[in-house]
Amino acid sequence: MFRNALQVVSVIALILLAIIAPVISSGYSELRQAATAGTYPEIAKHYLTAAKRLPWRPDLYELVGTAYYHAQEYTKADDAYEKAFQRHALSPEGWVAWGDVAYLNDDPVRATLLWQDALKEENPSDQIYLRLAGIAQEHRDFSSAAENLRKFLSIRPEDAPAHYRLGLLLTLSEPDEAISELLHASQLDLQFDPVVQTLRNALNLASINDSSSERFVIIGRGLGLVNEWRLAHAAFENAIQADEKNAEAWAWLGEARQQMGWSGGDTALDSAFHLNPDSSIVRSLRGLYFQRTGNYRDALTEFQSAARLDPENPAMFVSLGDAYAMTGNLILGLQSYQYATTLAPDDATYWMLLASFCAANNANINDVGIPAAQKAVQLSPKDTATLDVLGWTYVLAGRYSEAERMLLLALEHDPQNASAHFHVAVVYLQTNDRVSAYDHLVRARDLGSAEADAALKQYFPQ
Numbered sequence: 001m002f003r004n005a006l007q008v009v010s011v012i013a014l015i016l017l018a019i020i021a022p023v024i025s026s027g028y029s030e031l032r033q034a035a036t037a038g039t040y041p042e043i044a045k046h047y048l049t050a051a052k053r054l055p056w057r058p059d060l061y062e063l064v065g066t067a068y069y070h071a072q073e074y075t076k077a078d079d080a081y082e083k084a085f086q087r088h089a090l091s092p093e094g095w096v097a098w099g100d101v102a103y104l105n106d107d108p109v110r111a112t113l114l115w116q117d118a119l120k121e122e123n124p125s126d127q128i129y130l131r132l133a134g135i136a137q138e139h140r141d142f143s144s145a146a147e148n149l150r151k152f153l154s155i156r157p158e159d160a161p162a163h164y165r166l167g168l169l170l171t172l173s174e175p176d177e178a179i180s181e182l183l184h185a186s187q188l189d190l191q192f193d194p195v196v197q198t199l200r201n202a203l204n205l206a207s208i209n210d211s212s213s214e215r216f217v218i219i220g221r222g223l224g225l226v227n228e229w230r231l232a233h234a235a236f237e238n239a240i241q242a243d244e245k246n247a248e249a250w251a252w253l254g255e256a257r258q259q260m261g262w263s264g265g266d267t268a269l270d271s272a273f274h275l276n277p278d279s280s281i282v283r284s285l286r287g288l289y290f291q292r293t294g295n296y297r298d299a300l301t302e303f304q305s306a307a308r309l310d311p312e313n314p315a316m317f318v319s320l321g322d323a324y325a326m327t328g329n330l331i332l333g334l335q336s337y338q339y340a341t342t343l344a345p346d347d348a349t350y351w352m353l354l355a356s357f358c359a360a361n362n363a364n365i366n367d368v369g370i371p372a373a374q375k376a377v378q379l380s381p382k383d384t385a386t387l388d389v390l391g392w393t394y395v396l397a398g399r400y401s402e403a404e405r406m407l408l409l410a411l412e413h414d415p416q417n418a419s420a421h422f423h424v425a426v427v428y429l430q431t432n433d434r435v436s437a438y439d440h441l442v443r444a445r446d447l448g449s450a451e452a453d454a455a456l457k458q459y460f461p462q
Contacts, residue, residue, distance in 0.1 A: 040071035058087035062094040074105040092125035126155045142169050160189035175203045195226040213243035229259040247276035251285040280310035296326040314340035348380035355389045369393045384414035392423045418447035
């Protein structure tokens with residue numbers, strides 16, 4: 001009896017093995033195919049099939065989610081991560097990615113809840129704190145953003161970008177600590193040094209101002225200079241809360257709204273004008289607004305007023321020069337740029353801008369543009385932007401040998417200068433060195449030059 005039962009069990013086991021073995025084998029085959037698949041959707045498909053055939057490998061669902069994540073199929077990725085979670089097979093990195101796909105699927109609330117749940121898991125990823133900080137900053141909850149960054153830095157104290165972000169957030173509430181965090185970031189990574197120095201100068205300048213409203217304006221302007229317009233906007237709002245009659249705070253609020261692509265910029269600028277029409281800042285920012293909207297006549301009027309109100313400020317005359325050029329008056333535009341250099345004769349920036357104006361309008365290259373660029377290089381011989389401008393004016397004058405020398409020198413100082421790569425490529429196109437031209441055009445395109453991309457399509461069509 002027992003022997004018969006054993007025989008029956010053995011037969012059933014053999015039958016089951018005969019059925020299951022091919023399924024298991026095909027599951028491992030799917031894993032091998034996933035490793036060699038050429039696209040992320042294919043990878044996801046193989047991992048999903050493998051997960052169904054190898055039920056003891058629930059971790060494969062996370063791999064399915066990751067593949068769909070990279071394929072930008074976020075709904076499918078979300079479903080896969082959900083399956084991994086249900087099977088208790090979601091890794092700390094998987095939790096981060098699950099929140100990412102919810103966020104990328106236009107559901108930041110759900111993303112936040114997922115990341116908060118992730119913190120309840122054992123050994124959560126420290127990247128969760130960065131994600132929560134980013135979400136909080138988007139919702140202008142700067143204190144929560146700072147708190148999450150502090151938690152991240154308690155785990156990763158040598159992370160320079162996190163110190164920098166924390167420093168930015170603290171500029172509005174704790175400027176002394178902000179400076180400390182910003183300096184720490186620049187010590188850890190020198191790439192932050194230029195922007196840190198800009199912000200440090202703004203914070204130091206703000207600290208000696210007795211008006212809290214003016215302090216916020218100064219800080220906001222510093223944040224704008226480093227392209228942190230969301231925080232700058234908050235700073236200008238704080239300035240207005242401290243003094244509703246601060247016209248320049250209203251004007252800068254309008255500028256910040258334009259920079260962010262938000263509505264209400266014109267309304268804020270109108271408020272600024274009604275509060276103080278005799279402010280050169282108010283008039284120049286209104287001029288910028290009119291320029292952006294294509295209203296060049298009103299822009300010119302505003303910049304004329306700004307220059308009249310602040311006649312010793314060379315920046316006002318640079319803006320005025322642009323306004324003249326946009327209304328078709330290159331002669332007065334050039335004169336305005338030249339006047340700016342007389343106000344700041346030892347500042348390379350204004351000589352470079354004068355040369356750039358000549359180059360952009362292909363006007364007075366030999367008698368004004370090249371001498372201005374040479375003066376800029378004389379004042380700032382290692383500045384890659386001035387070297388690039390001098391090289392380009394040489395190109396426009398047909399002085400290719402001198403142009404090549406200047407542009408290659410610019411690239412020695414900054415190999416990532418897309419403009420210099422494009423300009424030296426033009427030199428090589430003009431001198432029939434197509435190989436070198438192609439190499440520099442590719443480099444310029446990869447660095448973000450639209451001009452280089454267009455030139456590649458024109459001269460080197462695929």
